[in-house]
Amino acid sequence: MKIGVLILEGPYQHEAADTAYHFIKAALARGHQISGVFLYTDGVNNANGYIKPPGERNIAQRFSELAGQGIDVIACTACARFRGFRPDMLAENVKLGGLGALAEYIREADRFVTFGD
Amino acid sequence: MKIGVLILEGPYQHEAADTAYHFIKAALARGHQISGVFLYTDGVNNANGYIKPPGERNIAQRFSELAGQGIDVIACTACARFRGFRPDMLAENVKLGGLGALAEYIREADRFVTFGD
Amino acid sequence: MAQKVAVLMRKAPYGSVYTAEGLRSIMGIGVFELDISVIFVDDGVYALVKGQNPAALDMKPLGDSFPMLSEFGVTRFYVHEPSLRERGLTPADLVMEAELLDDEGVARALKESGVILPF
């Protein structure tokens, strides 16, 4: 199946980005495809490549790794401007994009799951 | 009176930083002093000088302005590292600092108010 | 056939950004051949209350934007009637006409859409 994912919260403050990651890993392990991961509102902060949590899980790196495996991970451009998130902050392989990407992930997906608070 | 302020949420996602700002302005207008504003957990994101919300209130600018008036505004260093918030992102006059600053604001304050979710 | 999407609004406006971003997401994806309905349940019904004025918060009013979604091809609006009633509201308190649904009606409206976007 193709599964689309939307994330509405940033890293660490809420469990949403963690749950999304573990879900995506399990979906891939079961042979599914991910039509895309759209990072919306505070969710864009999960794409911040400068995240350096001493001795803890690195949430940005997780999404960067997923993107490195060829999964589309897009952070909302407008949300990024609201949050002072600049293109140079993007974790490797993650991109900025508009809501058209979300629409595309929805259209392509057999299932769509949102993680938030 | 001296009033200390703690903010636990970032900009835009929750009203906390808005309420804190309007409260601080009103406190100053009534002749009070602010012992300090400590930005903790996602609250550090209120200090992001790159915030550029097209046609909307600029929450980082608000805290930068308060800091420019001589009010101590400190964003938690450790939280910043967790969130990929680097020193170059700091809005003017806002500083990074440890929990010692929070302790100081508490010790000096006649009243202490936390804004969060 | 266009993919059906239900935007499920369950949160109150202004206290958090979700109502505003739910609205913005509808405008953003509405132009891309999706068949969108909007369902207001629980505190989500507050989004449609008349007379919202967040000027003192320096925010933009949200209520009046919902009727304008018809310009984006969105015309199906559903309100969970028990949620409205429990909040002391009637359809006359809302900025627009919407189809009133009971519990089962909401379940049906959700089921008709394969994709649910919760805000």
Added chain:
Amino acid sequence: MAQKVAVLMRKAPYGSVYTAEGLRSIMGIGVFELDISVIFVDDGVYALVKGQNPAALDMKPLGDSFPMLSEFGVTRFYVHEPSLRERGLTPADLVMEAELLDDEGVARALKESGVILPF
């Protein structure tokens, strides 16, 4: 005399960062001559439940850290007994001994501290 601070824990651990940061804030400010008490109310009591194991979430366990706060000079721990009972828990389920308080006891503990830090 040291300023009295009550850290008020009302939220459940792991679902959000507040428990972890409440804990960290106590260690961070505890070294600066503040007289800190910790009050667990509502879902906050879950922070003290024995046997927490977030290994599969790749997070650090929190419960066992609270007893260690005595190293930071924090020795007053209060648990709202009705919150505990409503969650099917007893003091034997907790990682440490804490003084059980009723509604009025919590109000009194809060009142004794001029500063409340809510997490």
Added chain:
Amino acid sequence: MLYMVNKSPLMYGSLKSALRIAQAGDPILLYEDGVYAAAQGAASEGLIREALQRHPVYVLQADVEARGLSRLVEGVQTVDYAGFVELVEQHHVVPWL
């Protein structure tokens, strides 16, 4: 002590929980989404009427206006941000987040 509640009463338990702890005479400030608790005719009206028997209850005006709340339960007092500060002058603060 000033108990501050910022969540709506029908989806969140924070108002009920704050009222359980607050002692008679302690003022309650409803702000942000907490102001919905003061709405006339809502299922939460009984809770606020009970609260008014034991507490002064305030709502923050900017939050009331933002949400288009036109009919408030009788006895609830409206304060602006200056009034909020005045309450903080008079009381230590318990943010019931």
Added chain:
Amino acid sequence: MLYMVNKSPLMYGSLKSALRIAQAGDPILLYEDGVYAAAQGAASEGLIREALQRHPVYVLQADVEARGLSRLVEGVQTVDYAGFVELVEQHHVVPWL
């Protein structure tokens, strides 16, 4: 439809609200802080027992373990992330955030 609930039942109304809408047979997944609803002896036990009359109820194992929940209400089924995915294969998803 798979109804997903991630909030604790005593401070948040989301489980109650989801159960009001979900139709008989719709599975309910408790995850994140939602897993507390499956705790034996909690004031929410009645709600879950009622839910079990009409719905398959699942809890996410990693979240249960993290929180040290040792006694679950009988009838609640535990799934790991793979089981979560399996539920998503079988049903469209309604995240009741």
